[in-house]
Amino acid sequence: MSADRRRRLERDALSLLEAIAVRAEAGRRLQGDSGRAVLRSVVEATAALFDAEAASIALYDAASDRLVFEVAAGVQGQGVIGLSISPDQGIAGYVFRTGQALALSDVERDPRFGRAVAEQTAYLPRSIVAVPLVSDERTIGVLEVLDKRSAASFSLRDIELAAIFARQAATAISATRVERDVASLIASSLRALAAGEEPRTAAAEAIVAAATADLGRDDESGLWALADAIARVRTADPAQLELVTDILDALGRRAGRDTRRRRRARPGSDAGEVR
Amino acid sequence: MTDLDLPAWSEPFVGQRRAELEHLGPFGVLDRDAAFGGSDGSGVRVAIIDSGIERDHAAVGGRLIASYRVEPTDEDPIVVEDPEAIDVVGHGTACAGIIHSLAPGAELISVRVLGPDNRGKGANFAAGLIWAIEHGVTVVNLSLSSRSEALFGLFHELTDEAYFGNVLLVSAANNVPGPSYPSLFSSVVSVAAHDVPDPWTWYYNPRPPVEFGAHGLDVDVAWRDGGRTVATGNSFAAPHVAGLAALIRAGHPAATPFEVKAMLAATANR
Numbered sequence: 001m002s003a004d005r006r007r008r009l010e011r012d013a014l015s016l017l018e019a020i021a022v023r024a025e026a027g028r029r030l031q032g033d034s035g036r037a038v039l040r041s042v043v044e045a046t047a048a049l050f051d052a053e054a055a056s057i058a059l060y061d062a063a064s065d066r067l068v069f070e071v072a073a074g075v076q077g078q079g080v081i082g083l084s085i086s087p088d089q090g091i092a093g094y095v096f097r098t099g100q101a102l103a104l105s106d107v108e109r110d111p112r113f114g115r116a117v118a119e120q121t122a123y124l125p126r127s128i129v130a131v132p133l134v135s136d137e138r139t140i141g142v143l144e145v146l147d148k149r150s151a152a153s154f155s156l157r158d159i160e161l162a163a164i165f166a167r168q169a170a171t172a173i174s175a176t177r178v179e180r181d182v183a184s185l186i187a188s189s190l191r192a193l194a195a196g197e198e199p200r201t202a203a204a205e206a207i208v209a210a211a212t213a214d215l216g217r218d219d220e221s222g223l224w225a226l227a228d229a230i231a232r233v234r235t236a237d238p239a240q241l242e243l244v245t246d247i248l249d250a251l252g253r254r255a256g257r258d259t260r261r262r263r264r265a266r267p268g269s270d271a272g273e274v275r
Numbered sequence: 276m277t278d279l280d281l282p283a284w285s286e287p288f289v290g291q292r293r294a295e296l297e298h299l300g301p302f303g304v305l306d307r308d309a310a311f312g313g314s315d316g317s318g319v320r321v322a323i324i325d326s327g328i329e330r331d332h333a334a335v336g337g338r339l340i341a342s343y344r345v346e347p348t349d350e351d352p353i354v355v356e357d358p359e360a361i362d363v364v365g366h367g368t369a370c371a372g373i374i375h376s377l378a379p380g381a382e383l384i385s386v387r388v389l390g391p392d393n394r395g396k397g398a399n400f401a402a403g404l405i406w407a408i409e410h411g412v413t414v415v416n417l418s419l420s421s422r423s424e425a426l427f428g429l430f431h432e433l434t435d436e437a438y439f440g441n442v443l444l445v446s447a448a449n450n451v452p453g454p455s456y457p458s459l460f461s462s463v464v465s466v467a468a469h470d471v472p473d474p475w476t477w478y479y480n481p482r483p484p485v486e487f488g489a490h491g492l493d494v495d496v497a498w499r500d501g502g503r504t505v506a507t508g509n510s511f512a513a514p515h516v517a518g519l520a521a522l523i524r525a526g527h528p529a530a531t532p533f534e535v536k537a538m539l540a541a542t543a544n545r
Contacts, residue, residue, distance in 0.1 A: 088389055094326060094364045097389055097396055098419035101450050102366075102508035105493060129507075134451050137422045153493050154507060156285040156468055163451050 035176025039071045042169040046145055047073040049165075050158065053125070053147035056080050057133070057169055058092055060141055067092055067142065076123045076146065092142045095130040099139050101163060103129040105153030129154040131162045133170040143169060284448040284509065287480050288469035288488025296478050297545065305541040311519070314526035316378025321414040321521050322407040323374070323514075324400065325367030327387035330360035334372030334497035336379060343406065344387040345399040352399050354386065354406040363389055365499035369506060370418050370514040372497035377474060377518030380525065384412060388419075397421035401429055404444075404457075408437045413524050416517040417446040417463075418510035420455040430456035438462040443520050443532040447513035448485040459484045464520065464536055468492055468512040477516060479543035487539065489515035 039057050047055040054077030058067040066084035087093050091104060105127040125146040133141040143166040148154060154162075286292055320340075330339045344357040362368045362385075371383050388396075388403040400421050407415045415437070421430065434457045437444050444463040449455035458465050465484060468491020469476070478488040491512030498504045516539065523535050530538065 088363055090364065094366050094389070098366075099422055099449060099451065099455070100419050100447060100508065100510050102506060102510050104504050104506050106503075106505035132451055134422065134453050137424050137453055139422065153505065156289060156470055156492055156507065159508065160283050160285070160450055166451070 035172060036071060038172035038176070039169055040073070042165055042172065043071050043073040043077075043143075046143065046162065046165045047077070049161070050145050051149045052145045053077070053149065054080075054123070055143070055145045058085070058096075058142050058144070059133070059173070060087060060096060060139075067096055070141075074146075076125075079123060091128060091130050092144060095132050095142050096139055099132045099134065101129075101131040101159050103127070103154040103159055127153050129158055129162050131159065131166045133166050133173065135170040135174045140170065140173060284450060284467035284485040285469065285488065285491075287482065287485075288467060288478050290470070293469075293478065296480055305538060307542045310538045310542045311522045311526065314378075314522040315380035316518070316521040316525045317380030318528070319378070319381045319414060319521045319525045320384060320412040321374055321378070321381050321416060321517060322384045322386055322410075322412040323367055323370050323416045324386045324388055324403045324407060325370055325416070325418060326364035326389040327357070327362035327367045328360065328371045328383065328385035329362045329368045329497075329499065329501070332368050332372065332497050332501055334375060334503075335368065335383065336375050338375055338379070338381065338383045339371065339385060340382045342385040342387070343403075344390060345402045345406075346390075347399065352402040354402060357385070357387055360385065361387075362499050363387070365497075365502070365504070366418070366510065369494075369496035369498060369504075369511060370416055370517075373474070373494070373511060373514035374416060374518040374521065377515065378521035378525070381414075381518075381521040384410075397423035397426045401426060401433065404430075404433050404437075408433065408440055408442050413442060414517055414520050415442060415444050416514050417444060417457070418513045420446065420449050420458045422454055423456075424454060427454065427456055431460060433457070434460045434462045438532050441531060443524070443535055445513050445517040445520060447509040450509065462532070464516055464539065466491075466513040466516045467509045468507065474515050474518075476544050477519065477539070479540040486536075487516050487543070488512065491515075 043055040043057055046052070052074065054072060054074035056069050056072035056077050058069045060066075061068050061084070064084065065087065067087050068084040069080045069082065072078055072080050085092060087096050091102070094100070095102060107125055107128055123146075127148065128144060128146050130142050130144045132139040133143060143162060145154070145158075145162055148158070287296060327344070328335060328339050328342065330342065339360060342357040342360040343354050345352045346355050367385060367387065371385070374381065374383065384407075386403040386407055388399045390399075400419065404415070404417070434444060444457065446458040446463040446465050448458050448465050448467040450467075457463050461483070464487060466487045466489050467485045469478060469488040470492040471490065472493065474490050476490065480486050480488060489512040491509055492507050493505050494507065494511045496504060496506045496511060498506075519539060520535055523530060523538050527534075527538070
């Protein structure tokens with residue numbers, strides 16, 4: 001492939017990715033943070049249905065190894081937003097670590113139950129139900145409902161009902177994570193293409209050439225294969241990168257040979273149909 | 276609730292649905308006197324795999340004879356002694372208190388699988404279970420489960436090993452959809468909560484996977500730092516059945532896990 005053609009393809013791929021990124025960003029801004037909005041509506045619906053003083057969702061943040069309260073509903077719940085707790089302590093921690101839903105209804109008798117958290121939020125609940133948020137067989141967080149107004153404690157049915165809301169929340173979180181992954185994939189592809197580091201640029205060029213050649217015929221798979229491959233190249237270590245480059249070079253040489261052979265072959269003959 | 280496609284494991288044990296549990300088992304001659312008469316659980320060792328047990332908690336009655344904890348390593352987690360005998364949540368002490376209240380003669384062993392390390396929590400749990408199976412306990416309370424598909428095989432193997440090795444595993448059902456090991460394996464005694472405020476009321480469900488319903492609503496339980504609280508969940512139903520199993524095992528040392536389960540079914544409320 002000529003250097004001119006290669007540069008042209010790279011430019012085309014770059015502008016294509018830019019167009020996607022702009023649209024994704026525009027969509028995200030129009031919707032606001034869709035994931036958080038869904039979570040907020042889940043806790044609001046939970047609090048309303050239970051007629052509870054508060055409901056909240058804490059998600060596990062692996063980087064800090066903390067459970068972070070992301071959203072809350074109810075006047076008494078607001079103080080908890082942004083708070084983080086250790087995942088091996090307290091009711092939320094137990095539910096997160098064991099996946100076992102439970103409710104406590106005489107919380108003040110527990111001398112140290114969430115005292116630190118309660119002091120930070122200026123609200124000490126009398127009763128609490130906590131259920132795990134489960135996504136892809138992993139527990140990713142905890143949904144809590146505090147102080148049902150109509151009863152002193154939560155029933156078995158309440159636990160099951162809370163689990164339904166937790167399932168809604170977990171589904172919403174999975175969906176936004178996929179959305180975010182796509183966005184970051186595009187961003188990283190752009191960075192990798194624009195970075196101009198010598199070995200990466202060479203590998204990216206080869207991949208861009210290979211993938212864009214398919215775009216006309218099979219738009220979807222070509223595009224995503226491209227974005228995916230670039231993202232993987234970006235995270236490859238130097239040895240892997242070298243291997244990829246070598247394979248691409250070899251494939252490039254073979255593709256060139258095949259094309260030449262096909263040109264030589266008579267029509268109808270299957271000589272040269274190596275692919 | 277049923278039309279919502281949920282594993283509402285407690286439902287068969289609650290309210291009017293209990294009438295459907297009527298089941299004519301082959302054990303008409305076995306009554307509670309024969310199964311439990313005179314037993315206080317003496318000579319039986321019960322392991323509680325949980326958040327630890329507070330040795331000095333009044334509810335444990337000084338029956339905690341040993342404490343261990345699972346410690347993660349670069350390779351497989353290992354089980355080491357936990358001389359402090361702490362409970363990082365209160366949950367394990369709650370389970371121990373329930374078992375002690377039913378089987379005051381039983382010796383309790385704590386295997387703490389919760390700690391500061393969040394990685395490999397399923398593996399930690401499995402390590403604790405392996406330890407219990409290999410160390411001469413005959414009843415194990417598991418008020419927790421794992422969701423890891425990757426550990427399905429291991430847990431299946433372990434529950435079979437326990438069953439064939441004469442160790443009875445009592446496991447709380449998990450109310451959240453998705454896999455839950457080992458609570459849904461047939462070789463364990465799986466338990467959900469019912470809403471009758473009586474530790475001596477339990478039900479057998481002839482339509483598994485969850486076979487037993489026990490006291491699990493508003494249970495007055497021990498909690499950390501010598502405290503108490505009122506708790507609800509399948510977590511607190513399982514130790515009721517573990518306590519009953521300890522009584523049966525003490526009174527009928529020759530009974531195998533299968534026979535203990537059959538005796539629990541035979542003597543269940545109807």
